[in-house]
Amino acid sequence: MKRPFICLFLLSLLIASSPSRAIEVVVEMTGPEDFVQLKDGIRKTITARCLAADASPGDEAALRVSLMQLGETISFDAVLDSQRPKAFHRDVGSRGELSGVIDLMIEELLVGKTRPTAVPSPAPEEKPLVEVAAPPPIESGIELPFIATSLAVLEGTVFVSDGKTLYRMEGDRAVPCWNTPGSARIYRIYTYRDSLLALTNRRESFHTYRIRGSETVQNWERCVIPLGDTLVMSRLMTDLMLSDGVNSWENPVTNTGEAYEFPQGFDFVSAQVADVVPSQSGLETIAFDRLGRVTLLNGKNPLWTSEAKLATLPLYFKNKVNGPDARYYLMPRILPYENGVITIANEQGPWKFLGNVKYYSSSRILMLDPGKSGDNERDLVTIRNHYCADIALDEGGLIVLVVKKSTSLMQRIDL
Numbered sequence: 030m031k032r033p034f035i036c037l038f039l040l041s042l043l044i045a046s047s048p049s050r051a052i053e054v055v056v057e058m059t060g061p062e063d064f065v066q067l068k069d070g071i072r073k074t075i076t077a078r079c080l081a082a083d084a085s086p087g088d089e090a091a092l093r094v095s096l097m098q099l100g101e102t103i104s105f106d107a108v109l110d111s112q113r114p115k116a117f118h119r120d121v122g123s124r125g126e127l128s129g130v131i132d133l134m135i136e137e138l139l140v141g142k143t144r145p146t147a148v149p150s151p152a153p154e155e156k157p158l159v160e161v162a163a164p165p166p167i168e169s170g171i172e173l174p175f176i177a178t179s180l181a182v183l184e185g186t187v188f189v190s191d192g193k194t195l196y197r198m199e200g201d202r203a204v205p206c207w208n209t210p211g212s213a214r215i216y217r218i219y220t221y222r223d224s225l226l227a228l229t230n231r232r233e234s235f236h237t238y239r240i241r242g243s244e245t246v247q248n249w250e251r252c253v254i255p256l257g258d259t260l261v262m263s264r265l266m267t268d269l270m271l272s273d274g275v276n277s278w279e280n281p282v283t284n285t286g287e288a289y290e291f292p293q294g295f296d297f298v299s300a301q302v303a304d305v306v307p308s309q310s311g312l313e314t315i316a317f318d319r320l321g322r323v324t325l326l327n328g329k330n331p332l333w334t335s336e337a338k339l340a341t342l343p344l345y346f347k348n349k350v351n352g353p354d355a356r357y358y359l360m361p362r363i364l365p366y367e368n369g370v371i372t373i374a375n376e377q378g379p380w381k382f383l384g385n386v387k388y389y390s391s392s393r394i395l396m397l398d399p400g401k402s403g404d405n406e407r408d409l410v411t412i413r414n415h416y417c418a419d420i421a422l423d424e425g426g427l428i429v430l431v432v433k434k435s436t437s438l439m440q441r442i443d444l
């Protein structure tokens with residue numbers, strides 16, 4: 030009961046501290062029961078985001094929002110019922126894209142409306158999306174006309190995905206090369222030998238496809254990830270009787286059927302293996318623990334744990350179960366690099382108290398050095414107002430995939 034109370038308290042503070050009366054937000058939702066249950070959360074996050082953007086029009090206006098889900102497509106309509114009514118419409122491919130569409134709606138209907146226009150003034154110089162206080166330098170970015178979910182580099186070629194399509198980058202063009210079957214939606218892509226693995230959510234479970242060129246050469250009805258030169262697989266289990274959470278991973282096995290040692294409570298999707306600590310024999314496993322901390326493991330024994338607790342991404346898997354909303358959110362990717370690791374710290378600020386509402390104020394790309402005493406964390410890149418969906422190493426540099434409102438941006442930095 031504490032989380033709903035904190036959410037309502039935070040929202041009350043935001044409303045009370047607003048210099049003008051909060052806009053009235055009315056939300057109507059049509060579709061499956063689990064979709065309609067999101068109504069109250071969507072209304073609250075729209076109200077909070079209007080306040081955060083100082084987007085109250087200051088009259089008796091009301092914002093009426095209607096969402097209707099037909100199959101996988103969600104029709105998003107909004108009408109600003111003011112002295113000069115304005116309307117907004119978008120078709121959304123998945124629930125994970127709603128956050129970006131809500132921001133776009135507020136920008137078009139309210140933020141532009143409340144900006145003063147009576148006395149023109151010179152437009153301020155636009156600040157760059159990515160700031161780096163010291164080297165490495167930032168190269169020009171590539172705009173992508175979709176909300177990206179993941180990226181990977183295979184044999185010098187960059188691949189990027191949205192929910193339904195895998196693209197091959199040819200210069201600054203994203204060329205479609207593979208589409209998911211049926212209702213499957215891409216969550217993350219990996220490289221494995223001469224092929225790609227696409228981890229998807231399909232038919233209320235994880236489904237993984239191995240892709241070579243534009244063909245599916247193998248698939249599994251479970252989560253499959255590459256750890257070194259081995260494919261390791263597991264299933265996400267939902268158990269409402271667990272005292273420490275509803276989601277857990279079953280004991281992983283390799284593609285040869287052998288069990289893989291992996292401690293309970295750690296995140297399977299983001300796991301990696303690498304020789305990060307040369308003084309230890311063999312390879313270490315790197316994964317997020319239950320609190321969102323990067324942890325180095327020798328078998329099941331922790332060797333090092335980061336101080337930072339990192340936030341999840343907005344992509345989530347949900348089992349259809351009776352009772353609490355049992356969602357599994359993806360953790361960011363972890364990249365072994367020399368004697369350290371690189372990962373993503375998406376900052377939610379006060380929005381972290383809103384539970385399943387994912388809204389990010391900024392993002393940092395972190396370099397973590399477990400062998401360094403004292404401060405073993407440094408920022409490689411700081412991103413304002415957007416979140417980082419994925420990262421990939423390529424020819425001594427790092428590719429950063431930034432998701433904006435309804436588009437994405439690929440930036441490359443030198444390491």
